[in-house]
Amino acid sequence: MKKFYIAAIVIILLTPLGLLAPGSAWGEWGLDEIKSMIGYIPEGMNRFSEVIKAILPDYSIPGFDANFFQQALGYIFSAVVGIAAIVLIFAILGRIMGKPQKKMDSFLEKTILSIQSVFEDMFYSDAISVKKGIMQSLDTRIKLISIFVLLIIVNFGKTIPFMTIFLIYTFLLAYFSKIPLKAYVVRVSAVSIFFTGIVLIPSLFNVVKEGQPLVYFTKNFYITKEGLESAIVFMMRSFISLSFVYILALSTKWVEILKALRVFKLPHIFTATLEMALRYIFLLLEIAINMFLARKSRNVGKSDSSEGRKFVASAMANVLIRSQQLSDDVYNAMVSRGYKGEYKTITTFKITFYDYIWIGFNITFLSILWYIHP
Incomplete structure (x- = not known):
């Protein structure tokens, strides 16, 4: 952090050099x-110029x-304000999105914890996929087709009531598929609401x-009523779409x-590469x-953090070398066992009574939805 502070101070002190340059800064x-450059003022720029006013116009203090x-x-003051605003925004985002973790003594321990979290996510997904829930009892082919169809229908929705019905649908589907609702809401909302909401902020205004x-x-x-409604619909659509994908991934x-x-x-070759890569x-x-x-x-x-980083870098190179050697060994082993570009799995698909119930339920649900909300 000390180096960051020094670099920030140097950059701030050098900002007045812009006063020595002739003309205006590019894009400002x-x-x-x-x-004078293009012969007219674009309508959008003219409209925005009357609405949005700079806090520090021309990087100067008004009257000074x-x-x-x-x-x-x-x-210099403008640079300080700008850097402070950026640091504040990222500090808030860090508070919101950061996971509460114990203080790590070294870079090495942080790396170990990160790798362990990957395994935890894998085991979390596998544990849910073997539970006895609605989605777990369905044939995988039926699940893929139904989720694909539902995604298409959801993305054609344009009203809040329509999206609300599907929102309730996803919550019930997650609940009866034995997916923890708290983790489901947090993970899906982090992307669909937080990031999408930031992008949609300008669309709220007139x-x-x-x-x-x-x-x-x-x-x-x-803020306009129409802008707010369209933003809500878009965020709900994003949440529902990600929910379907999330439920499918955890239950299968x-x-x-x-x-x-x-x-x-x-x-x-595509599916084989994906499966072996995973x-x-x-x-x-x-x-x-x-290691x-x-x-x-x-x-x-x-251990010193710099030493930990050096070890991680050397470990990455070591794992890369091992992965190359492993890929050659695996390929030779597969060829020696008769691999010709296609492999067999012991998993068998079979459509059961539950699949027919699922298909019938969704057809009925979508028909009623189309009737009451065409």
Whole structure:
């Protein structure tokens, strides 16, 4: 952090150099300069210029820009405000998104914990896929087709009531598939609501989507009812779509998904590569964590973070070499056993009574939904 502070201070002190450059900075032209360059002022720029005003116009403090010294102080002050705002935003995001973890003594321990979290996610998924729930009892082919159809229908939805019905549907599906609702909501919301919501913020305002005023900030700058409704629908659509994918991934083993994809004529080389990649990623992760634990068990006292980073870098190179050797060994072993581009699995698919009930339920559900909400 000390180096960061030094670099930030140096950058801040050098910002007044911009005053010595002739002309305007590229991309920071005013309306008059735009008009002189292209012959007219774009309508959008003209409208925004009346609504959005810079807090520190021209990187200066209003009323304190009479000479070069005052302008230089304005540049420095603007840089301080900008860096402070960025640090504050990322600090808030870190608080919101960061996982509560115990304080790590070294970079090595952090790396071990990260690898362990990958295995925890894998075991979490496998544990749910063997539970006795609605999705777990269905044939994988039926699950893939039904989820695909539901995703298409959801993405055609344009109203809040329509999305609310599907939102309730996904919650009930997750609950009866034995998926922990808290983890489900947190994981899906982190992407579908938080990140999507940030992208949709501009669409709330009248400068992007005209409509009935809802919340005023200024006379010409306000949130519209139509903008808010469209943003809510978009976030709900994103949440529901990710929910279906999340439920499918947790309730179905990866091997079964790949075999079902082969049934739908996905190229064998593609599915074989995916399956082997997943299998050997975890094998290589196990090798890596064994290396880290062996190093940790032979350390006495606390290790320096820089030494930990050096060891991680060397371990990455070692694992890369091992992976190349392993790929050659596996390929030779497969060829010697008669591999010709296609392999067999012991998993068999069979449509059962539960699949027919599932198909009938969804057809009835979608028919009623179409009738009450065409």
